[in-house]
Amino acid sequence: MPKFLDSLPMILSRSLDGIMPVYRTLFQEHAITDQQWRVMRALWEQKHLTSRQIAEITLLPSPSLVGILDRLEKKGFVGRLRSIEDRRLVYIVPTQAGRELQELMLPKIEQIHDSFTQKVTPEEWGELNRILEKLNEYKTTSEIASGNRV
């Protein structure tokens, strides 16, 4: 009889709820949101990325990305460039101010990351990644079918 609080969505949500505020303190100092930073971070060491690529890298849904990019554009951190070869594509390009924001924030982000990884052993960190991946392994067709049938 698995208890509600021990379900996978709950333990992952609880973990995220505990982790994000640590990052959010930094984000607020720069007046951007979690999601907006994700986009800027994805553009690190990139000349440009299409909206679609950013969605894949950041895990942000495309429809949400439209507004997120609007606000980043309004803040002057990125620009939009319509591709000439394939006019369906829109390249997202970090501006000078965007690059400066990246340079400013990235070291601190990595510091926070280190502070988390150092709470566990390297073996535990590896285990965490391995177990999570195992939980997310693709299901076989029959498993999906039975999963949808319940």
Next chain:
Amino acid sequence: MPKFLDSLPMILSRSLDGIMPVYRTLFQEHAITDQQWRVMRALWEQKHLTSRQIAEITLLPSPSLVGILDRLEKKGFVGRLRSIEDRRLVYIVPTQAGRELQELMLPKIEQIHDSFTQKVTPEEWGELNRILEKLNEYKTTSEIASGNRV
């Protein structure tokens, strides 16, 4: 040099992104959302809970809960009852329809849960919980200070 995609927020988000659709298929069959189910699930085997209690159990922010409860009330799954002893409190009570929804969904929810836990060994499941808790352990005052300073 920790890579973006290996950061703690990203691996947890990626995991959630992979997990939730499995549940969501069931939720959609009953025309409710993730959050709405969380509330109903919290009320399982409970006569009533205050809004605050539900927020704590479900991890849903109080301001969000107002709307979520509004919609659950409109669907006829819960009722609101103002407490007499302490008139600040509002008791959330599952209706008959709400109880039936719980009875209907809970076994399937537990099936899904089992399908996930069975993807890993019991030891791995324990490890996952232990490592996540370790990552979320309360910081000491000095650690918080240095964390905010970066």
Next chain:
DNA sequence: GTTTTATTATTAATATGTTAATGATTAATA
């Protein structure tokens, strides 16, 4: 007992998530 402080639920304002649909464009195929 009245002023102060805490607590509970809620509202407000803004940002994002979710699902489905759309317009513009390109690729694939008959």
Next chain:
DNA sequence: TATTAATCATTAACATATTAATAATAAAAC
């Protein structure tokens, strides 16, 4: 090459998250 199918970004409609503020009530302190 005319048609059909696929792709990309975006819009639309609704639900939720985040932070700060508020109204009502209760508990604490004076």
